[in-house]
Amino acid sequence: MNGDRITTLLRMDGDELLRSEPNLRDFFASLGLCLPREGESATDYFASLESGLLEDLGIERSELGERFAAFVRLMDGLKSARLNQGVESVTIRGGHDKDGNQEALELTVRPGEVISIVGPTGSGKSRLLADIEWMAQGDSPTGRIILINGQAPEAGKRFSIDHKLVAQLSQNMNFVMDMTVEEFVAMHAESRMVEDVAGVTATIIGLANDLAGEKFSPATPVTSLSGGQSRALMIADTSCLSSSPIVLIDEIENAGIDRKRAVRTLVDKRKIVLMATHDPVLALMGDRRLVIKNGGISRILETSAVERANLSRFEEMDNCLQAVRNALRRGERIEGV
Numbered sequence: 292m293n294g295d296r297i298t299t300l301l302r303m304d305g306d307e308l309l310r311s312e313p314n315l316r317d318f319f320a321s322l323g324l325c326l327p328r329e330g331e332s333a334t335d336y337f338a339s340l341e342s343g344l345l346e347d348l349g350i351e352r353s354e355l356g357e358r359f360a361a362f363v364r365l366m367d368g369l370k371s372a373r374l375n376q377g378v379e380s381v382t383i384r385g386g387h388d389k390d391g392n393q394e395a396l397e398l399t400v401r402p403g404e405v406i407s408i409v410g411p412t413g414s415g416k417s418r419l420l421a422d423i424e425w426m427a428q429g430d431s432p433t434g435r436i437i438l439i440n441g442q443a444p445e446a447g448k449r450f451s452i453d454h455k456l457v458a459q460l461s462q463n464m465n466f467v468m469d470m471t472v473e474e475f476v477a478m479h480a481e482s483r484m485v486e487d488v489a490g491v492t493a494t495i496i497g498l499a500n501d502l503a504g505e506k507f508s509p510a511t512p513v514t515s516l517s518g519g520q521s522r523a524l525m526i527a528d529t530s531c532l533s534s535s536p537i538v539l540i541d542e543i544e545n546a547g548i549d550r551k552r553a554v555r556t557l558v559d560k561r562k563i564v565l566m567a568t569h570d571p572v573l574a575l576m577g578d579r580r581l582v583i584k585n586g587g588i589s590r591i592l593e594t595s596a597v598e599r600a601n602l603s604r605f606e607e608m609d610n611c612l613q614a615v616r617n618a619l620r621r622g623e624r625i626e627g628v
């Protein structure tokens with residue numbers, strides 16, 4: 292289909308390539324590679340990579356071109372999919388908290404915004420996500436009303452499974468099917484009618500392995516994936532295959548996956564992202580944060596410039612803790628910190 296375009300991209304100067312297709316940065320990052328330099332085409336770059344490095348990364352040189360092509364097709368497919376399906380805004384019209392006190396607010400969120408949801412355990416963060424997922428119309432325990440483009444969605448849209456407006460990544464991923472990872476992802480890719488099922492499947496599994504601490508193979512049965520691995524697979528799958536304009540993320544916990552990278556993978560300028568979290572770094576990645584107390588939204592805070600400036604410091608602290616966690620998982624002593 293777009294073979295000429297792929298050939299052109301492969302021959303383009305590295306700098307120009309990344310300027311015209313900034314998303315390709317993710318392609319190189321997902322393989323653990325640096326970016327091609329100015330004056331160097333992707334083809335030249337692939338040819339110049341050291342064999343030892345490729346071996347370490349577990350990629351054959353001959354696969355690089357195919358993977359590149361699969362990524363470009365995926366990117367083009369997503370662009371042409373009607374990504375936001377006409378969703379210009381989501382409005383949360385307040386209901387009441389657990390004691391019946393009114394939640395006096397009307398909050399409108401637009402594509403490109405990332406909203407974090409914070410609050411103590413049991414305060415109602417998941418409930419808020421569920422209200423949005425099911426586009427509550429005063430018929431949930433909170434009495435909230437969710438509007439799409441300022442209007443109540445038609446019942447058909449609300450309960451449609453094929454054209455879901457919302458992609459929900461929930462806390463528990465329980466696979467019950469007797470399938471390998473590859474079969475599972477391929478089945479999903481087929482159901483989304485992508486052209487290059489094998490390429491897309493390889494891209495998703497590659498991305499999931501980048502996010503997961505412990506690697507898994509395409510032949511691993513989905514039922515034997517760990518919590519973190521299945522979560523990583525779901526994140527990669529959602530980011531590559533979901534065309535839903537609204538993405539809900541319920542706590543990317545510390546199950547050994549690269550949480551910040553996972554969130555960056557899911558955030559798309561054309562989507563509305565709402566994320567419940569207890570993690571300060573993830574919370575501050577949002578443009579605004581909703582503070583939930585006793586079942587109601589008690590405050591809406593815009594992430595301030597000072598908080599953003601602090602974020603890099605918190606990230607450093609988080610990286611340090613993450614290194615300790617990883618060392619602990621590897622069975623090492625934690626003495627040299």
Ligand SMILES: Nc1ncnc2c1ncn2[C@@H]1O[C@H](COP(=O)(O)OP(=O)(O)OP(=O)(O)O)[C@@H](O)[C@H]1O
Binds near residue numbers: 410416432
């Ligand atoms: N406004 C409300 N009115 C009545 N019940 C509510 C309200 N908000 C939340 N609940 C209920 O409170 C319980 C806890 O809420 P929820 O699971 O959303 O908490 P959470 O903040 O996600 O907790 P955690 O951080 O542990 O995941 C649920 O049973 C939920 O349905």
